[in-house]
Amino acid sequence: MTNNYSIPKEFLFAVIDAAIKYDNRNDIAIIYSKNPCVAAGVFTKNVVKSPSVVYDMERIKYPIAYGIVVNSGNANTCTGQQGMDDVITMSETVKTGLKISDGEVFVSSTGVIGVPMPMERIIPAIKRGIDKIGEYTLMDAAKAIMTTDTFPKIHSKTFIIEGKTVTISGITKGSGMISPNMATTLSFIITDAEIEKSALDNALRQSIEQSFNKITVDGDMSTNDTVLILANGACGNTVIKSDTLEYDVFKQALDEITMSLSQMIVKDGEGATKTICIELNGAATKSDAERLARKVADSMLVRTAVYGNDPNWGRIMCALGGAGVAFSPYKVDIFIGKVQIVADGLGTKMDAEASKALDVKDVNLRIDLREGVYNAKVFTCDLTEGYIKINAHYTT
């Protein structure tokens, strides 16, 4: 999945080791389009935002962009005015180096909160990267943005519009401080499609609603969450507008990218051994469906039970009942994989079969509420000792 990918035309990359936090690995990536791009972005709803998010939220309104500079190892959050000055310096260093005068370069950061950026190492590193722009791949960029990730996350898709091959490729990173109700972690998507800025914005917002906004690892909404998409039009197709057939084709490809990337984040959730899909069917309202599915996905008791192959469905009932949504417990059906473990709110005594259905890499928990017609899907991972180990000693 991560070894076969295409790169949209006219995009170039550089990665550099600035020794921000990790030893002997690249921790800065520059994504650059030789053509001017339209851009769209979705950002964290956390009240505490990185200055890089504040900067990008403002600059995403501009008509033209050329790229993104991103670092791992330091979130540049809770760093005050100095933090904002550093964001501007990073963007300006790229613009100057690549002689960009008529468009924006976005800045993203991920890592520890509250530590000033080591600009004395970052700026020379960015300058070294500019000298080598084009000598690296999108996979190199995917690796450079990793923090506690155990594998790089990349997905690309090609499709035909007007006889021209269009490519969309995305990279993302996990794998803690991940929760729905927000944009997501850092994700960067690039395409050589020609598309109107407003159409790109619509497509991105709709696409993340069913992908990045439906994953949770630990219920904590990051201060730096960002999804950025750049479209440089290098394909030469007629500009794609909303509500057209071409828009639908583009949107479908984008959906594949965002779904695939968000699934990779869950798969690589800190300490995870399994992914869990919570399928909540038959709720009375859309918001009921989402609230119930998320409550189950955020339940530490459900996630540890899945880890232990323990078909402890009482924990699912308990989580549902605590979601603040009215429903009849006596209509609830629950399936673990294909095994019905609860019928009309009562156990079916299929525990042995259900335990086997939990002993797989991708667990499906389907809950039928039979209160209405609204459904929701939320994705999470199991909760293991690995999560504790990673997070008890992260800054030190």
Next chain:
Amino acid sequence: MTNNYSIPKEFLFAVIDAAIKYDNRNDIAIIYSKNPCVAAGVFTKNVVKSPSVVYDMERIKYPIAYGIVVNSGNANTCTGQQGMDDVITMSETVKTGLKISDGEVFVSSTGVIGVPMPMERIIPAIKRGIDKIGEYTLMDAAKAIMTTDTFPKIHSKTFIIEGKTVTISGITKGSGMISPNMATTLSFIITDAEIEKSALDNALRQSIEQSFNKITVDGDMSTNDTVLILANGACGNTVIKSDTLEYDVFKQALDEITMSLSQMIVKDGEGATKTICIELNGAATKSDAERLARKVADSMLVRTAVYGNDPNWGRIMCALGGAGVAFSPYKVDIFIGKVQIVADGLGTKMDAEASKALDVKDVNLRIDLREGVYNAKVFTCDLTEGYIKINAHYTT
């Protein structure tokens, strides 16, 4: 703390091993007052309720009660009509055995959800217990209601009203599926004070608001949470009414009981090595203060950082920012113990001192928002590998 306690007059106890789930330990307790009692109770707000909770919620309205029969090892939840029949049978067995014709005996259960009660063992066990009523202590009852608890939880308090010594004693159990926004886990409080039923109800509701309703272990609201208090008047004091000096004296003693018991639950949270008190000061509204404090207390990232003595205050800022409450990050002060780790939203570089302040059994995290005058305190415990181990293999 758990070895010195008094027993209110005219209360008797029995405990029995019914082999419900655990080997070689008592798992049923009967609490019985020879005098008729007034009773008050607070129950889970979970939509999915044990039939025992449904039964008690109805019967708590009756004017007279004599006792409680409680079992551990089986929650008798999601057990359908059979579950309700079993509750009635348990209560009636105690009433018949103890020749109670004019008052209620409440029923409580705790343990695994969705398994029918082994009534063929429970009913003979209750009958054996009735034969030996008075041969056991309140400590025996505290031990019989334990599930994953590592120590029994008991607290008592004596005080003087009208020259008479009044005693209040309570027992409780933890230590998973514990979250605020609800009553609590199982807690039983008995007193020989003479008090009006409405005054007892007021005192209990007010008292749990600052104690049981302010603790969280894992954010899951149990289906069986119950706090019951029985007052049998054996002291012979003039009946206590609301809004009197005597009521205040009684309430103060009750507050000590509920605070002490709820603190013991946190201390014994599954896998816990430390307690954490989140003190949120200076919020713009009372509900803001509680919401923010709870968001920090429920943050797995904060709780693992405390476990690792890691003064990773960025996780506290992140949790605050994700609570859905508006505030200025640039006014936030954070103290770990007496060490100020954040001033005006920025780090103070006191990490070494703060790490030492985390290396204690009772950690205090104080957050000053400086937005207003409202405060809240929420109590939780650190999150360790022990929680995962306990919960990955609970039913099996």
